[in-house]
Amino acid sequence: MATQIEPATQTDEDAFRAEVQQFLADNFPAELKGQSNALAGVDGPTNETPAQTKWREAVGARGWGTPTWPKEYGGGGLTKAQAKIIDQEFAKAGAYNPIGGMGVMMFGPTLLEYGNEAQKQEHIPPICRGEIRWCQGYSEPNAGSDLANLQTFAEDKGDHYLVNGQKTWTSGGQWADKCFAIVRTDKSDKHKGISFMLIDMDTPGVEVRPITMISGTSPFCETFFTDVKVPKENLVGEEGQGWTIGKRLLQHERTNISGGGSLARLMGQSLGDIAKKYQPTGADGELADAVLRDKIADFEIRWNSFLLTARRAMEESKAAGGVSEISSVLKKLGTKLSQERSELLIEIRGLQGLGWEGDGFSDGELGAVRAWLFGKATTIYGGSTEIQNNIIAKRVLGMLDHQ
Amino acid sequence: MAVLNEEQEMLRDMARDWAVNESPVTEFRKVRASGEPEAFNRDAYATMAQMGWAGVIIPEEHGGSDFGFLSAGLVVEELGKTLTASPLVMNTVAASAIVLGGSDEQKARWLPRLASGEAIATLAVDEGPSHDPAKIETSVSDGKLSGTKAFVHEAHGADLFVVAAKDGLYLVEKGDGVALTTRKLTDQRSHADVTFDGAAAEKLANGGDSLLDDVLDRARVLTAAEMLGMAQQVFDDTLDYLKQRVQFNQVLASFQALQHRMADLFADLAQMRSAVEAGLQAVDAGFGVARAATIAKTEANRVMHTMANEGIQLHGGIGMTDEYDVGFYLKRARVLEQSFGSSSWLKDRFSKLSGY
Numbered sequence: 138m139a140t141q142i143e144p145a146t147q148t149d150e151d152a153f154r155a156e157v158q159q160f161l162a163d164n165f166p167a168e169l170k171g172q173s174n175a176l177a178g179v180d181g182p183t184n185e186t187p188a189q190t191k192w193r194e195a196v197g198a199r200g201w202g203t204p205t206w207p208k209e210y211g212g213g214g215l216t217k218a219q220a221k222i223i224d225q226e227f228a229k230a231g232a233y234n235p236i237g238g239m240g241v242m243m244f245g246p247t248l249l250e251y252g253n254e255a256q257k258q259e260h261i262p263p264i265c266r267g268e269i270r271w272c273q274g275y276s277e278p279n280a281g282s283d284l285a286n287l288q289t290f291a292e293d294k295g296d297h298y299l300v301n302g303q304k305t306w307t308s309g310g311q312w313a314d315k316c317f318a319i320v321r322t323d324k325s326d327k328h329k330g331i332s333f334m335l336i337d338m339d340t341p342g343v344e345v346r347p348i349t350m351i352s353g354t355s356p357f358c359e360t361f362f363t364d365v366k367v368p369k370e371n372l373v374g375e376e377g378q379g380w381t382i383g384k385r386l387l388q389h390e391r392t393n394i395s396g397g398g399s400l401a402r403l404m405g406q407s408l409g410d411i412a413k414k415y416q417p418t419g420a421d422g423e424l425a426d427a428v429l430r431d432k433i434a435d436f437e438i439r440w441n442s443f444l445l446t447a448r449r450a451m452e453e454s455k456a457a458g459g460v461s462e463i464s465s466v467l468k469k470l471g472t473k474l475s476q477e478r479s480e481l482l483i484e485i486r487g488l489q490g491l492g493w494e495g496d497g498f499s500d501g502e503l504g505a506v507r508a509w510l511f512g513k514a515t516t517i518y519g520g521s522t523e524i525q526n527n528i529i530a531k532r533v534l535g536m537l538d539h540q
Numbered sequence: 541m542a543v544l545n546e547e548q549e550m551l552r553d554m555a556r557d558w559a560v561n562e563s564p565v566t567e568f569r570k571v572r573a574s575g576e577p578e579a580f581n582r583d584a585y586a587t588m589a590q591m592g593w594a595g596v597i598i599p600e601e602h603g604g605s606d607f608g609f610l611s612a613g614l615v616v617e618e619l620g621k622t623l624t625a626s627p628l629v630m631n632t633v634a635a636s637a638i639v640l641g642g643s644d645e646q647k648a649r650w651l652p653r654l655a656s657g658e659a660i661a662t663l664a665v666d667e668g669p670s671h672d673p674a675k676i677e678t679s680v681s682d683g684k685l686s687g688t689k690a691f692v693h694e695a696h697g698a699d700l701f702v703v704a705a706k707d708g709l710y711l712v713e714k715g716d717g718v719a720l721t722t723r724k725l726t727d728q729r730s731h732a733d734v735t736f737d738g739a740a741a742e743k744l745a746n747g748g749d750s751l752l753d754d755v756l757d758r759a760r761v762l763t764a765a766e767m768l769g770m771a772q773q774v775f776d777d778t779l780d781y782l783k784q785r786v787q788f789n790q791v792l793a794s795f796q797a798l799q800h801r802m803a804d805l806f807a808d809l810a811q812m813r814s815a816v817e818a819g820l821q822a823v824d825a826g827f828g829v830a831r832a833a834t835i836a837k838t839e840a841n842r843v844m845h846t847m848a849n850e851g852i853q854l855h856g857g858i859g860m861t862d863e864y865d866v867g868f869y870l871k872r873a874r875v876l877e878q879s880f881g882s883s884s885w886l887k888d889r890f891s892k893l894s895g896y
Contacts, residue, residue, distance in 0.1 A: 409896030424896050434887035437894065438815075438838045445814035449542065456543045466807035529806055530799030534779060538794045 153219055157201075157226040164195035170231040193235035197266035202236020203245065210249070211262035239308070240264035240271040244317045247386040251333070251374045260315075260335070274304040274318030274336065274360060275383065282524050284319075285327050285380060289362060291320040291334065298322070298372075300336065300365040306518065310345045310358030313338050319383040322376050331379035335371040342366075352510035353493075390519050391468050408433045408478065412485045429484065436474075436481055443470050462533050469525040472515040479509035542817040548611050554591065555618035562587070563624045565865045571625045577722045578696035579730040580625045589657025593628060598635055602651035609758065613765035613820040620769025623868055625729055627660050627694035629762045634661035637702040637709055637755040641747030646711065650700065661700040663759060664689035664734055665752070671881050673752060678705045678736065684717070685710055685741035688733060693879065695720055695732035702744070703736065704752055710741040727872040757833035759880045761819040764840035767876050768816045771844045774851040774869050775809055778802070781855055798854065805850055808843045815839035831893050838886040841877045848873040 166188035185193070196202045199213065204220035206212020213220070227234060245264045248256060263269040280287040289302025300320060307316070316336045323330030336343065342365040347355035374382050409424070412433060417425040424430040446463060453461035482505050483490040492498030492506060516522045530536040544552065563584060571579055588594065596612040598604025605611075612632055619628065635654045638647055638661075653659035665673055667690055678687025685705060692701070701712045712718065717739030720732040744751065779802060782793040792798055819836025822829050848870040852859040859866045881889070 407894060407896075409891065409894050413896055418896075421892075422895065423891065430891050430896065431884065431887050433896065434890045434894070438835050438887070438890055439811065439842075441835050442811040442815040442839050445818045446810050449810075449814045449817070452543050453541065463810040466803075466810050469803075470807055470811070523800070526800040526803035527796070529803040530796075534799075534802055534806060536779075536782065536793040536799045536802060 150218065150222065154222050154226060157223055160195075160199070160201075161226060161230045161232060164192065165230060165232045166192055169233070172233055174233045174235050174237050189235065192232075193267045196235050197268070200265050202234050202267060203241055203265045206245065206249065206261070206265060210257050211265035236265065236267040238267075238270055239273055240269060243273070243386050243389040244271045246389050247317075247382060248373065250385065251378075251382045253373075255370065256335075256373060269315060270309065270313045272307050272310045272313035272316045272338070272358075272360075274307060274316045274320075276306045277303060278305055282521055284383075285331065287319060287321060287331065289318070289320045290324070291322050291332065291367065293322070294366075296369055298334065298367045298369070300334075300342075300362045300367055302362050304360040304362070305348075305357075307345070307358040307360045308356055310338070310360050311347050311355075316343075316360070317373075317386075319379045322379075326377075328380045329377045331383065332376050333373040333379035333382040334367055335373065336362075336365065336367050340365050340367070350511065351513070352507045354507065354511065356511075387520060408437060408481060408485065411482070415486050415489070432481060432484070436477055440474055440478070443474055446470065465525070465529050465533050468519065469516075469522045469529075472512075473522070476509075476512050476516065479505065479512050483509065541813070542610065542821065544610075544614075547607065548614060551596075551607065551611055552614040552618065555593070555615040556621075558588075558591070559618045559622045559624055563619070564622050565868065568623045568625050568868065572728050576696075577724075577730060577732070578694075579728065580627060580694075580697060584624075585626050585628070585660075586657050588626060588628060589655070592655075594631055594635075594657050595651075595655030597632055598639065598651050598655045602647055603655040604651065609761060609823040610817065610820040613762060613768075613816070616762055616765040617769035617772075620766035621773040623770070623865075623872060627662060627697050627730075629759075629766055630662040630694040630698075631660050632762060633755060633759045634663050634698075634700065634702040636758045637663065637744060637747075637751070638711070640754055641709055641744030641751045642711075643745060646742065646744065650711070654700075659699045660694070660697050661702060662692060662694045662698040663702045663755065664692045664695070665704040665756065666690055669878075671879065671885055673704065673756060676704050676706055678703065680705045680707065680710060680741050680743070683741060684738040685712055685736045686738055688735045690733050691723055691725070691731045691879075692734045694730045695734050696722070696730045701734065701736075702755070703741065705741075709744040709747075709751055709755065711744065712736060712739045712741045716740070725875050727868075727875040729872070729875070731875075753830065756880055757829050758823060760833045760837040761816065761823055763876050763880055764816045764819060764836045767840040767844040767873065768812060770869050770873060771809055771812060771840075771847040774847050774866060775802075775805055777866060778805075778851050778854050785856075792854075801850065801854070805847060808846060812839050812843035831890070834881075834886050834890045834893065837881050838883055838890065841881075841883045841886070844873045845877060 168188050169192055200206065200208060200211050201213050201223055204213035204215040204223050205217060208214030241264060245261060248260055252260070275284060277287050277289060289300065289304060291298035291300045302320070304318065316338055317333070318336055319331050319333055321330050322332040338345070342363040344361040344363070346359045348357045348359060349355050350357065412424055412429065413422070416429065419425050447467055450461045450464045450467060454464065486502065489498070490502060490505065492502050494503065520528070567581065567584070571581055592605050593615050595604030596607045596615065597609060599606045616629055619626065631654055635651060638650050642650070650659065650661070654661055667675065667677060667688060669690060678685065678689070685703060687705065689703065699714050701714070703710045703712050717737045719735045719737070721735070723731045723733055725731050747754065782798055782802070783791055785792045816836045816839070819832045822832030851866045852870060855864060855866050858864050
């Protein structure tokens, strides 16, 4: 990414803050206040209201949804300090960032690093404007944790590849315009036979089937490729470089899954406060069920330590100018704790905390049930907890298989 | 590791060098072998005080460096790694009681001597085997303090006791009306039941109603810092051992069952360090101390408990031998775990602080 000159003075920052405030006043539709970005997630279809479209286009035109990306590809070309000001001012105004999704979180940063000039010119600007939705073609029925075992084959046909095979757990595949995929171009070498390519989802031969999950939703799909023609210019990097590029992209994915920030918002309300609404309390307002009370405190203390750890990882990384080694534990800790919290929430609410549908349950109660079920996926996707443990043991602790 | 300033880094490096070179675990073995109930090396403590470690939290006007609790914690952590036996933690906690609650005259009289190592102080609160500061019978009338304190840490070396009575904290000098009964615990450090029978006592009259809680929170974070050093050392020693020990023609470190256990311990240790450092920093910031100290000690208890047990198990049979150090950490760990708040007591306190 292009190097930017930090704002030299406080005056510059103040001026920029005023610019952001003016932009919000001019462009943010009041009716969207407090909403979140329906397009950023993977679990919603693309039905924008006119106000949402207006807001997305306004932010996209400035590149402020991807503030630190280079300006020549449609990003904001701003410094981190300026990006933070945008964050702060948007939050103050109750405005969401309408530019998001996998293009922003994972694919964009990877393409900026590995793509050629033509690819960057073609694909990055629509991501910055929030026009194109990307999905991830990684896992296959026989390539989950052992991802490099993937078999989807791209046969060299001169000016194009002919792709055949099946991907699975394609998040948001049914709504995506394009897919970044890792496919096999050489059957003789497990890792070096993998290439990274971009596939239009409307190419003949691409078929998407949503998978209904235990939570009742269908955020994931099976994606079938039958004689799908992919132009050669859609290969990112060199043939055989796909494993390296694909792993780099996964680092962006894990950073997003474990991010203490979003988890903190999700898990903001104290379980003790919730419990007091569902459970009997004593004279001093303490929970009468001493065992449950102990479990809640036990959880909340470990959750606090996790937030402190996420913050420490960030501070250490910043001070050291590299990734702190404790960053490697954040995904496994954060996902396990959020699962524990969901389980504890059920214990606090009893059967009222297991509602599937109906007027007898609040939206919060119903949402918690779906979140509890969907949350089981978090320790599986993005590199399962077991894979995280392998990574920590081998890369951080130096516990190699052969010594 | 929290991001440190230059002074703190120097202090930590100095403590690390000294602990590794001058106070390795073999020094603790010597203290143990001597059988002295005070269980520390006076010359070593004098050296520590000369390096300024006894005065880290004491104001400069009273002979300290006023570097604060994060700095004190860095020293204590390094000493914890090598199980250095000394009254440093208790002296620091007792000194903090005088800093928070003492009159100008009491500060001028005691703090310079505690900072220089000329005198040693400790804290005497609990009257039974479990931490319970709500249950105090010790009382004072006409400046005479009476009561019995149980399992007082570093009682044998102490010249001065900071004693919790029903109506506040008091300073009591060792001497008439103060009797020690040695209670040898599994860590083989200094512990005694101390009976005060009309001993001359001076109240720490400042510091307000929360003085005892404030002082105990300082005891909790510093104890947690000692446990952090111990947990880190057990982890490092165990990892080294797994990389050396060969069975089935491979090093143990190559077995996935053990790799994943170490990954879990590594994550636990990260949580413990974050909580402990945040506790120390909260004391320095003077904000949210009760909550942060409770989290720090609860996490220290949890992780140290597991770390010591796993350390033994992963060392296998030799971990059970007196020749290996890992067992010493287990024994000290449990004593500290039960001091200034067991996990169940701390979780009860956390619930109360959180309003449930």
